[in-house]
Amino acid sequence: MKKRALFTLAVSTLFVGLQAVGGSSSVQAAEKTIKFGAPLPLTGALAPEGIKIQRGLNLWMDTANAKGGIKVGNEQYKIKIIYQDYQSNTPRAVQTAEKLITDDKVNFLFSPFGSGATKAASGVSEKYGIPTIASTASSEAVYNQGYKYLFGTFTPNITLTQPLTDMVIAKRPETKTVAILARNDFFPLAIANVMKKSAAKRNLKMVFFEKYAIGTMDHSSALVQMKAAKPDWIFATGYLNDLILIRNQMSELGVKVPVLTMVAGPAYKEFIDGTGKLAENITSAAWWHPAVRYNGKGVMGKTENFNKLFKAKYNLVPDYAEASATAAGIIFQLAIETAGTLDHKKVRDALATMDTETFFGPIKFGANGQISSLKPPVFQIRGGKPLVVYPDVIKQIDLKFGIK
Amino acid sequence: MLYLQILLNGLLLGGLYALIAVGFSLVWGVLNVINILHGTFIVLGSYIAYFAHLYFGIHPFASVIISGSVLFCLGYVIQAGIINRVVAAPVLMTLTLTFGLDLLLNNAMLIAFTADYRKLILTDSLGSYDLWGLILPLNRVAGVGLAALLTFGLYRLLRDSNIGRAIVAVRMDREAATLMGVRVNRINAVTFALGALMAGAAGSIFSIIYPISPINSGLFLGKAFVICILGGLGSVPGAMIGGIALGVIESYGALFLGPEHSTTLAFVILIALLIFRPTGIMGRKGYE
Amino acid sequence: MKKIAIFVAIVALLALPYFGNNYIVRLATVMMMYSVLALSWNFIGGMAGYPSFATAAFFGIGAYVGAILQANGIFFGAAWFAAGLIALIFAAIMGRAILHLRGHYFAIASLVMVEVLREVVNTNDQITGGGMGMNIPILKISVEASGMLFYYSMFVVALLTLATTSWVYHSKLGFGFRCIQQNEAAANMLGVDSTKYKTIAFSLSAVFVGMAGAIYASWVNYIEPPDVFDIFLTIKPVVMVLLGGMGTVFGPIIGAVAFLALEEIVWRNFLTIHSALLGLLIVLLVLFLPKGALFFDYRQFFRGRKK
Numbered sequence: 001m002k003k004r005a006l007f008t009l010a011v012s013t014l015f016v017g018l019q020a021v022g023g024s025s026s027v028q029a030a031e032k033t034i035k036f037g038a039p040l041p042l043t044g045a046l047a048p049e050g051i052k053i054q055r056g057l058n059l060w061m062d063t064a065n066a067k068g069g070i071k072v073g074n075e076q077y078k079i080k081i082i083y084q085d086y087q088s089n090t091p092r093a094v095q096t097a098e099k100l101i102t103d104d105k106v107n108f109l110f111s112p113f114g115s116g117a118t119k120a121a122s123g124v125s126e127k128y129g130i131p132t133i134a135s136t137a138s139s140e141a142v143y144n145q146g147y148k149y150l151f152g153t154f155t156p157n158i159t160l161t162q163p164l165t166d167m168v169i170a171k172r173p174e175t176k177t178v179a180i181l182a183r184n185d186f187f188p189l190a191i192a193n194v195m196k197k198s199a200a201k202r203n204l205k206m207v208f209f210e211k212y213a214i215g216t217m218d219h220s221s222a223l224v225q226m227k228a229a230k231p232d233w234i235f236a237t238g239y240l241n242d243l244i245l246i247r248n249q250m251s252e253l254g255v256k257v258p259v260l261t262m263v264a265g266p267a268y269k270e271f272i273d274g275t276g277k278l279a280e281n282i283t284s285a286a287w288w289h290p291a292v293r294y295n296g297k298g299v300m301g302k303t304e305n306f307n308k309l310f311k312a313k314y315n316l317v318p319d320y321a322e323a324s325a326t327a328a329g330i331i332f333q334l335a336i337e338t339a340g341t342l343d344h345k346k347v348r349d350a351l352a353t354m355d356t357e358t359f360f361g362p363i364k365f366g367a368n369g370q371i372s373s374l375k376p377p378v379f380q381i382r383g384g385k386p387l388v389v390y391p392d393v394i395k396q397i398d399l400k401f402g403i404k
Numbered sequence: 405m406l407y408l409q410i411l412l413n414g415l416l417l418g419g420l421y422a423l424i425a426v427g428f429s430l431v432w433g434v435l436n437v438i439n440i441l442h443g444t445f446i447v448l449g450s451y452i453a454y455f456a457h458l459y460f461g462i463h464p465f466a467s468v469i470i471s472g473s474v475l476f477c478l479g480y481v482i483q484a485g486i487i488n489r490v491v492a493a494p495v496l497m498t499l500t501l502t503f504g505l506d507l508l509l510n511n512a513m514l515i516a517f518t519a520d521y522r523k524l525i526l527t528d529s530l531g532s533y534d535l536w537g538l539i540l541p542l543n544r545v546a547g548v549g550l551a552a553l554l555t556f557g558l559y560r561l562l563r564d565s566n567i568g569r570a571i572v573a574v575r576m577d578r579e580a581a582t583l584m585g586v587r588v589n590r591i592n593a594v595t596f597a598l599g600a601l602m603a604g605a606a607g608s609i610f611s612i613i614y615p616i617s618p619i620n621s622g623l624f625l626g627k628a629f630v631i632c633i634l635g636g637l638g639s640v641p642g643a644m645i646g647g648i649a650l651g652v653i654e655s656y657g658a659l660f661l662g663p664e665h666s667t668t669l670a671f672v673i674l675i676a677l678l679i680f681r682p683t684g685i686m687g688r689k690g691y692e
Numbered sequence: 693m694k695k696i697a698i699f700v701a702i703v704a705l706l707a708l709p710y711f712g713n714n715y716i717v718r719l720a721t722v723m724m725m726y727s728v729l730a731l732s733w734n735f736i737g738g739m740a741g742y743p744s745f746a747t748a749a750f751f752g753i754g755a756y757v758g759a760i761l762q763a764n765g766i767f768f769g770a771a772w773f774a775a776g777l778i779a780l781i782f783a784a785i786m787g788r789a790i791l792h793l794r795g796h797y798f799a800i801a802s803l804v805m806v807e808v809l810r811e812v813v814n815t816n817d818q819i820t821g822g823g824m825g826m827n828i829p830i831l832k833i834s835v836e837a838s839g840m841l842f843y844y845s846m847f848v849v850a851l852l853t854l855a856t857t858s859w860v861y862h863s864k865l866g867f868g869f870r871c872i873q874q875n876e877a878a879a880n881m882l883g884v885d886s887t888k889y890k891t892i893a894f895s896l897s898a899v900f901v902g903m904a905g906a907i908y909a910s911w912v913n914y915i916e917p918p919d920v921f922d923i924f925l926t927i928k929p930v931v932m933v934l935l936g937g938m939g940t941v942f943g944p945i946i947g948a949v950a951f952l953a954l955e956e957i958v959w960r961n962f963l964t965i966h967s968a969l970l971g972l973l974i975v976l977l978v979l980f981l982p983k984g985a986l987f988f989d990y991r992q993f994f995r996g997r998k999k
Contacts, residue, residue, distance in 0.1 A: 043964060045619050047519040087966075090825070090919045091912045095718070102714040116825055120914030123830050141824065184664050184814060185823045186916075212663040213811065214823075214918070215623050217614060220413040221658030221666070228406050241521045241615040248523075248613075252541030253413075254532055274523035274615060438796055489979055495795045496743040497978050500930060504974025511968035626807070629800055668811035671804050678801045679789050 033080045034070055034342065036332070037100030037109045039121065044088025048240070048270070049113045049321060053135060056325025057081055057110065059313055060333075064299045070333050073340045079329075082106060090117045097121040101128050107342055108132070108332055110325075111150075115139040116186040122150045131335075131348045135328040136321060138287070139190040143368040149344075151351050151369045153287070153324045153331070153360065155376060157191045160263065160285040161198040164378045167390055168233065168259055168283075169202050171399050175259065179208035179231035181222055181246070188237035191263050195235050207231050216242070219249050226255065233259040234403075240265050244274040251278050251404075259283065260403040266381055267319050279381045281403055283389075288320040288327075288360055289377040291388045291396055296359035298330035306359040327360035334358075409538055410655045416541070418651025419548030423609065424624055425631035426555050426643040427602030433638015434575040434595045435491060440502040441482070442628055443621035444509050445475055445600050449607020450616040451517060454524050457611075464524060464611045465550055471604035479600025484593040491592060506621070513618040521615040547609045554605050558598070559640040571595050575638050626667075630674045705847060709840045717839045721911070723952050724846035728904045729929040730936070730944035731853040736897040737930065738938040739866060740890060741873030743795070745926045746786070746802035749809050750779045750898040751905040752921040756813060758906025759826045759915055768831070772845070772906040779902025780895050787894040791887065803923070810921035825916035828909050842911045846904065853900040858941050860896070869893055870939070931970075934977050 038057055041050035061079045064070065069078040082104050086092040093112040100106045101124065109125055111118040111134035118137035125132040126147045134142070138154035168175055178199045182192030189211065199206055207229040210222055223246070226234060234257050236246050243265035250260075265271035266284035290307050300306040306326065310318040318326075335350040336342065355364045364373040378390040380399060387396040428442045449471040456462040456470055482505065490497050530542035562568040573581040574591050582588050614620065627650065635646025650670060657669040709717050729747060736744045754775040761771035790801040813820045820826060831838055860866045868889045871879035880886050909915045928951065929944075936947025954973065958966045 043514065043519075043966075045519070047514075048521075089922070090914065090916055091908075094912050094914060098718070099715065116914075116916060119827070120825070120912070123827075123913045127830065127835060145827075181663075186825065189823055210663050213665070213667050213814070216663060216667065217620075217623055217627075218413075218417050218654070219663065220417070221410055221655050222663040224406065224409050224413065225659060241617065241620075244521065244523055244615050249541075252532055252539075252544065254534070254539045270520060274521065274525075276525045432796070436796070438799075486975065486979070490982075493978075493982065494741075494743075495799060496737065496930070497982060499743065499796075499799060500927075500934070500974055501978040503927060504971040504978065507967045507971025507974070509971075511965055511971065515964060629804070633797075633800070664815065665811070668808060668815075671808045671811070674804050675790075675801060675808065678793060678797055678804075 032075060032077045034072075034077045034108070034336070035104065035106040036079065036081045036329075037084070037097065037104060037106035038081050039084045039086050039093050039096035039100060039110075039112045041088040041093075041113050041117075042083070042085040046088040046113055049136070050085075050088075052319070052321040053110075053113060053325040054083065055310075055314055056135070056318075056322040056327075057329055059310055059322075060299070060326045060329030062313070063309060064329070064333060067299055071337050072342060077342075079333075081110075086112060086117075090120050093117040094120045094124060097124045101125075101130055106130070107344075108347070110135060110328055111137060111152075114187060115142045115190065118142050118150075118152070119145075122147055125149050129344050129348075131332075131344060131351060133328040133331060133351075135324040139187060140368075140370070141190070143370040147369065149348055149369075151331075151365055151371075153327050153371055155287065155371055155374045157194040158198065159374070159376050160191065160287075161195045162201070163376070163390055164261065164283065164285050165195075165198040165202050165204070167378060167399060169204075172232075172258065172401055175232040176205060177207045177229070177231045178204045178233040178235060179226045179229055180206065180210075181208070181219070181226065181234070181236045182211050183238035183242055184211040184213055185238075188239070188263070192235070192237045195237075204233070212238075212242075217245075219246050220253060223249055223253050223255050227253065231257060233257060233261070235261045235263075237263045238265070240268060240270055240274070244271060247275045247278050247282070257403050258401040261285075266379075266386060267321075269317070269319070272381060272384055272386075279384065281380060281382070281400055283378065283380045283399070284386070285376050285378045286320040287374055287376045288323045289379055289386065289388055290317055290319075290323075291379075292361065292377055292394050294357055294359055294361055296330075297356050298334055298358050300326065300330060300359045303359040323360055327358055327363075330358050330360075331363060405537055406659075410659055411652065412538055412540070414652035414655030415648060416544045416548055416651070417655060418648030419551055420544070420606075420610065420613070420647075421627055421631055421651050422644040422647025423551035423555060423602065423606040425628045425635070425647050426558060426640055427599035427606070428625075428628040429632045429635070429637055429639070429643045429646075430558075430571075430602075431596055431599040432632060434571055435483075435487075435592055436495075437487060437491065437498045437596075438495075438502065439596070439599060440499070440506040440625065441509060442599070442603055443623070443625035444506050444513070444618070445479070445603035446607040446610065446624045447616065447618055447621045448478075448509075448513065449475055449604035450611040450614075451513070451522075451607075452604070453608040453611040454522050454616055457524055463526075464608050465546070468550065468554070468605045468608040471608045472601045475600040475604030475607075476597045480593050480597035482600075483596035484589070487596065488589060488592055510618050510621060517618065519617055519619055521617045523615045524611045526612055543612055547613065550609055551606070554602065555640060555644060558602065561598075562640065567591075567594060571598075627670075630670045633674050633677050702851075709836075709843055714835070714839055717843050719952070719956070721839075721843045721846050723949060724843070724850040725904050725908065726928070726932060726948040726952055727850045727945050728846070728853050728900050729925065730932040730948045731850070731857050732897045732899075732901045733926075733929040734857065734897075734933050734939065734944045735860065735869070736890075736893045738933050738940070738944070739860070739869035739873065740893040741869075742791070742890065742893070743799045744802045744894065744897060745799055745923075746783070746805055746894075747897070747901055747929055748921055748923055748925040749786075749802070749806045750783060750901040751908070751925050752806070752809055752813070752917070753779050753782055754902030754905025755909040755915050755920040756820055756826070757902070759828050759909045760819060762828050762910065763826065768910050772903050772910075775906030776899045776903035779905070780899040783895045783898030784891055787891040791890045791894060803926075806921050806923065806926070810917045813917045813921070820917075823916070825914055826909075828913050828915070830913055831910075842907060845907050849900055849903050849907065854941070854945065856896065856900075857944075861941050865889065865892065873939070931974055931977065934981070 068076045084096045086096040109132040115137045118134045119142040134152040140156045243262045261283045267286045272279045296302045339346040339350040362373040366372040377388045379386045379388045389399045431439045452471040453464040453467040456467040533540045570586045631646035635642035654666045657666040757775040757778045758771045868884045932947035932951045933944045937943025
């Protein structure tokens with residue numbers, strides 16, 4: 001019996017050993033490549049988000065490589081993105097990031113999805129001194145650790161709520177009360193808290209503020225209570241499935257308000273598919289919208305060009321998550337080309353001093369690494385499409401009130 | 405008025421919950437197997453309804469027949485082919501086995517359908533009805549009505565049909581049933597298949613209420629656990645009482661404790677019951 | 693013979709960081725952690741026969757206690773010990789409440805504990821950070837030193853757990869556990885105080901898991917409720933013990949190594965179907981190897997003879 005045990009033990013150890021050896025050896029490519037690590041949730045609860053990021057990154061990689069790759073000094077380097085699935089599990093995200101750095105020996109890193117995982121993995125990047133760009137992290141809590149190697153393409157959450165609040169009050173001064181329903185999760189809770197602040201700044205009275213647990217399948221109690229409080233404005237946060245459910249239940253229970261804002265579903269086509277006519281007049285804000293118009297440095301060119309390339313490759317209209325991922329790639333490319341080297345510290349400095357414009361918007365990072373130059377558009381769903389209502393320069397339509 | 409509306413919401417929710425639990429409770433009570441696959445069966449039923457509606461325009465209530473039949477066959481095969489081999493084994497084995505099977509089925513569904521949430525939208529939705537100030541979401545009312553019908557059907561089946569009586573006999577005393585000529589293996593398979601059928605039917609009805617994704621399977625399963633402990637195992641009335649009780653508790657719980665706690669409330673009640681009265685509200689003994 | 697083999701193995705494992713690269717050290721740390729989880733579950737599930745699903749609860753408690761203490765400036769080593777102690781106390785108390793249940797009811801109660809704890813942590817966000825998670829301060833030492841620290845820490849805990857397992861196995865306590873597993877009523881009649889023994893088994897299944905949880909939190913520097921109160925932290929050790937041999941001393945370790953090997957191969961090569969493969973492994977195990985690999989009669993299987 002012991003012999004069998006030893007046998008099993010030996011075989012297993014051998015397997016593991018082989019994997020380790022097999023994993024660490026890297027095949028020398030004939031051409032020069034720059035390796036980018038991208039730990040993403042390609043399976044599990046966050047898979048839809050992970051796949052969006054992947055689309056954005058692949059578009060950048062293919063477009064840039066088709067034009068010869070990244071110019072480092074006098075040489076052209078091809079881009080190679082190494083994807084790793086961390087199964088929507090945050091500690092795994094951290095391990096995957098570390099593995100990409102130590103085993104796959106990536107030169108640069110893209111953060112995992114969301115503020116939580118980004119914050120967790122940023123410790124690893126800082127430890128190894130690897131420049132990292134986060135394409136989906138907005139909470140200021142992510143950038144407050146004094147790290148030097150983390151940069152993010154989303155402005156702080158308040159830039160989403162304040163312009164929206166100002167606009168609603170400007171166009172409908174009789175708005176006095178707001179009700180907030182938030183998913184008890186990193187980002188949805190963070191943005192709900194920030195909305196609380198924005199509302200307070202404009203003297204809106206908060207008549208309801210509740211959090212719902214992850215996995216809540218029935219919001220009727222909360223909605224009924226909200227209805228009884230008779231708010232002028234309902235602000236709901238959560239992920240796609242939560243918001244679709246909330247909107248549908250609002251309709252079932254006869255909850256009607258002048259203004260309904262949801263973050264972060266309405267930007268996605270899947271939300272509109274899931275709510276149909278009920279999506280009409282829902283407002284939201286995001287860090288980018290296909291209707292914005294910016295002139296672009298980098299291989300995407302201006303915004304219309306990016307939209308065109310994206311549609312050609314995926315037959316889809318891009319949303320802000322996908323655009324942000326592509327932007328992250330472009331930003332890396334611009335920084336490397338400016339620095340003229342792959343040296344981590346020099347690229348990091350190039351990122352810190354960047355001041356340019358891309359299809360995504362103006363790019364300038366604050367001292368904490370978070371972008372400070374964006375003006376996130378506010379939009380409203382009209383006729384089944386998200387249309388921009390702010391800022392004025394790219395406005396497509398005027399804000400309308402009334403949710404049935 | 406607010407309290408009345410919350411009560412109504414709770415009852416409607418409870419009616420749906422009862423349907424989730426009834427199949428699960430039957431399998432647990434009769435076979436002494438905790439079917440971890442139950443949640444995934446429900447989601448599969450929802451997908452069948454979704455695609456039937458998408459490609460053939462079949463109303464989800466009508467596709468209850470389709471999803472029920474498909475799940476019945478699937479359940480029968482799984483039980484007869486795999487679970488039956490270990491049905492006399494200790495609790496740990498059967499629990500782990502159904503867990504493993506659930507991983508398989510769930511992953512298969514993830515690959516087939518992706519994790520993206522689907523929502524079935526009815527073009528001619530029934531809307532809501534205002535009854536003296538109380539809002540009645542009619543889709544839910546219809547869903548609960550259909551669920552009640554199905555549950556009642558199961559109840560009659562167990563009481564009046566030969567197969568039903570055989571199932572009850574196995575639940576009461578396995579050895580005695582064998583001595584009476586009941587083919588226990590076949591009854592095992594039929595019972596499990598019936599549980600799957602109820603799950604599939606529940607899935608169809610839910611498809612108009614909840615977004616559909618394999619990720620949701622665990623949520624349904626969690627509710628089923630609590631309801632079974634609340635209502636007692638293996639009995640249809642027990643599942644109904646347990647379901648309605650849970651719906652009402654969660655509704656009021658969300659009002660008094662806040663929505664973030666309503667799920668935890670259910671679990672805390674579960675633990676309290678387990679500690680003090682494991683046989684549930686109805687007081688019927690399950691297996692040990 | 694056996695003692696020499698163990699000695700050689702320990703020396704080899706001690707020397708490992710000097711031969712292997714970061715990846716190997718990380719993998720070995722995970723292996724040590726898995727061994728702790730599997731050996732711990734073995735006390736209550738393998739020896740005493742009570743299907744506990746509470747491992748994740750103890751791990752999560754350990755992780756959060758460790759994180760909270762460290763966030764308040766407590767030295768990490770002390771935090772780890774405290775975490776183990778708190779997990780033990782929690783298990784003793786929780787055990788009093790649910791150990792009188794049998795079979796499925798006990799399994800569910802222990803499972804539900806994990807859910808309740810997770811929500812409790814989520815709600816008390818002033819202390820635990822709630823849904824936003826908790827950061828554990830990074831130690832100001834080099835990457836290599838950090839890797840070695842966590843490896844050796846897990847190794848020590850694993851060794852402690854193994855030593856405890858061996859001692860229990862050969863002692864009256866272990867005998868009592870086995871009696872309870874076979875027939876609890878008879879064991880009581882023979883003078884085995886089953887309540888006391890069960891509580892000890894349950895507490896043993898918690899203390900080292902709690903320590904491992906705290907070490908883990910310090911290792912990854914960031915924890916959130918769904919990640920440390922994760923049902924898979926319970927299921928995987930069960931599978932490992934099933935693989936290696938329930939109720940034995942070395943079975944859980946063999947199972948842990950084998951499981952890790954499988955997991956790494958699958959994770960590298962079969963991303964999209966990895967949970968299906970885990971499911972398949974479980975199904976095959978339960979159907980064909982219910983007593984674990986240690987008890988599997990290879991010769992008979994290959995010769996096709998039936999017992």
